[in-house]
Amino acid sequence: MASIHLKNLGHRYPAAGAESDNPYALNPLNQVWEDGGAYALLGPSGCGKTTLLNIISGLLRPSEGRVLFDGEDVTDLSTERRNIAQVFQFPVVYDTLTVAENLAFPLRNRGIDNTTIQTRVADTLAMLGLEARANERARSLNADDKQKISLGRGLVRTDVRAILFDEPLTVIDPHLKWQLRTELKKIHERYGHTMIYVTHDQTEALTFADKVVVMNAGSILQVGTPKELFDRPRHTFVGTFIGSPGMNVLSCTFDGTAAIVDGVRIVLNEATLAAAQAQGLASTSATLEVGIRPESLRVIVADASTVDDTHCVNVEVLGVEDLGRHSLVRLRLGEQLLCALHPEGAAIPEAAALRLDPACTLLYADALLVEANDVPLLP
Amino acid sequence: MLRLNNITRHVDSNNSLQDISLELKRGELNILLGPTLSGKTSLMRVMAGLDQPDSGELTFDGETVIGVPVQKRELAMVYQQFINYPSLSVYENIASPLRVAGLAKSEIEARVAQAAQLLKLEPYLTRKPANLSGGQQQRVALARALVKRASLVLLDEPLANLDYKLREELRAELPVLFAELGAVLVYATTEPSEALVLGGKTACLNRGRVEQFGPTLDLYRDPDTLMAARLFSDPPLNSLALNHDDSGGLRFAGAEQALPAAVASELLSAVNPAEAASNLTLAVRGHHLRLGFDPLPSGESTASKPLIEIRGIVDVTEITGSESFVHFSFMGQPWVALLDGIHALAGGAEIVLYARPQDCFLFNTLTGKRVRKLSGGG
């Protein structure tokens, strides 16, 4: 296993350049990823995550910057010599070989002796739960098992430094996605390979990874644990991208003591307030926005007690969608739309108010989180 | 209204449509929900007239449509793959069905403009599909279906190839887009959460058969069969056999002790006594399993009500930032609990969860049918 260090890594496709204002498919970045960690590269299509993965695996040479495995510069090494394994979107199996032969393939190519091959293949078959099908032709298996074989070809090698996944669950049946996902996680927990997983599906990313790298338009916006990304998104894009539904983002102004959304005062927590004052946001020209997750909003009955409560604001209920385990309530605050989640079985009052929790209310200036200046954006 | 009566079609050696009867009304979204290869696409092809059924009737607004060629039907279809004419611009793509129908130029312009505006395609009208993102290409396909003002619109997993977030966005827009048409809308999907968001009516399909058809929420909350409940659950439905033991109590298969009498009677109070005597299967959705029940998020207190205790060994925990999926083993069966908040439970740890009897479904193990109280007394 290896730690991965990306130094000033950027990539520009030679053909681009004249067309867009930003010729970089991947803007220069610096990252250090620990040995044995499970990382997910999460972002919408075209954000550069697959480019980054291909640079790490060696299938693409970066136009600038270096890639280091355990301190060793591998940027100039070919894919075969980097000792990585990659699982692609489409299951790649050698049709004419059996499952066991497929797993043995990478070892045979490296000239390893038969006895070792037998042991390693047997171990890997056990890891993946494919012992029963070891002697079947690979092409007769379903997509789920074929992806396992692809993974197996990586696991079978003892010298593999990292296993890379490029949206591996794309062709898997939705009801089998669960199984493969949990098995990947178990394999990671048990054997501790460094794993890097590219996806646009937040559930896959958040459930799989210890740390998630959120990307958009060729840049890394935030790296953090699922909890950090959920509770404190450093960028409004991260807030709206993660969470289903995503974070509510409302335009506001700052009057020095509280955020004002269409005339309604929104109480901020101490830390945010202090940072906002320190950055002089009351008189700034930056775009200010308030970010609140639907999960942290409570829809309650608007009555005498809520009028005086500074943590409650009156809202208009536009509609309710029953989603089974909770309801999605669409609301209007002033001129702006937002939504809240309401527990199953509870009624929605007609005259409604929202209870906000200042600890969960975040302030953004020009899409970046307002917080004390000594907190670094990226590790 | 599109009515199917006993439609049967042999598709290939593994798949066939069997005895499907449905009534799909105009103006509402009719969802076909089921796993891959359950027959959704085959059924849509029969509805469209691309394939002929081996037997059965298909009528639209009372008139039979079997044998009517596809071109003559007022039909629009949108596929999972973004299907657009690659050599035509977006404008021409959207206008194509209208040109074929021979409409006047002014009418074509008006309709295309309206569809482009609804689907936010106005800045892209002169581009070719290859220069658009996936989401935009699918919007073009949707616009082309919209302009036709067809009376039957078939959408075959149209959002499946799109990014997670794009899917959420388009999903919210779709019902609004097609609502005005007053057409019969049929939407196929594999994801229960999508069906719940879209609403309307849902038909659960499994292996070419319709398990249940009805208003989406009713189907979700009150499934008729174990299979329908399974098809409509994400995360997967938890189930275990619940047998009557010799002393008249209820016991989970593999458990050493029977359920406490209070719990058992609470469970059985909601069902027909005659049916309750047979072998039962208990099923409960992952989010109804909780670590504790007091107070409930809706504010009710459950202090006095009996709860079913579930003890298991954790297999693996998946954390999504706001929720945790705990995969555990209960009486040898793989169960999943969806818990609010972060619970980083390690593999091998014991977990104790509780479920309210009213949140559980009881099914007859042999027939798979739901065991309920008889309506109107009992």
Place this chain on the structure above:
Amino acid sequence: MKVQNNKAWLMVLPMLLLVAISAIIPLMTVVNYSVQDTFGNNEFFWVGTEWFQEILASERFHNALQRTLLFSALILAIEIPLGIAIALAMPRRGISVSFCLVLMALPLLIPWNVVGTIWQVFGRVDIGLLGHGLASLGIDYNYTQNTLDAWVTLIVMDVWHWTSLVVLLCYSGLVSIPEVYYQAARIDGASRWAIFRFIQLPKIKRVLLIAVLLRFMDSFMIYTEPFVVTGGGPGNSTTFLSIDLVQMAVGQFDLGPAAAMSLIYFLIILLLSWVFYTVMTSLDNDAAAEQGRH
């Protein structure tokens, strides 16, 4: 309850008539001739299967058949591997792709008797580039007198003419292999040979079978090129079945035996094509079965 579209039959009718007139009816006349004999004066009498028996017993027929089979075998043995090798070497991306494709297509565009004439002149010892060149190098080469030289010339000519077909078919199969397979193979450390054996060859199996079928049928039925170059000589060393048939029918005007031989020839080709077809469709069913699982 299938939709009856009767219009389709109407559209096919003219074509059916044409095929009937130009193919089926003449075929029937051949069958007619094959079971009759004549003493001249347009008087025919029935002889049943006598011609067939005579042909099948004749040494002349068997020799011609052996020569044709040998020729087809050599052609397949050379053209198929050569075609695959060239297809593998062709670039899959970039400007040079069109250039290579055009280059490959050129030999296929030349009319067959022109091909024959080109090689006939090319190989002539007195004025042909090849013949004269070989002679000046001291090599004894004369396709009109030496059997081996004649065979080599015909085979080289056919390889030059038709390998491109195999190349183009295999190439189309190769470009449809998704890039991920090559990437995965690189990661697995596969050698060039392993990539060919485990990825490329399985994926082009179907196209390859089409290529084999086409080349077999064409080489088995070959007429124009050898006729132009050697005329069946020297002696009858390059007299293939088709040439023999024409000599019998047109040269000797023996309609009965010629008709019988045509039919036998036709049936041999039909049988071998059917074998190929069955193998191909069973491969197709294999492929369809595995697709059906997804």
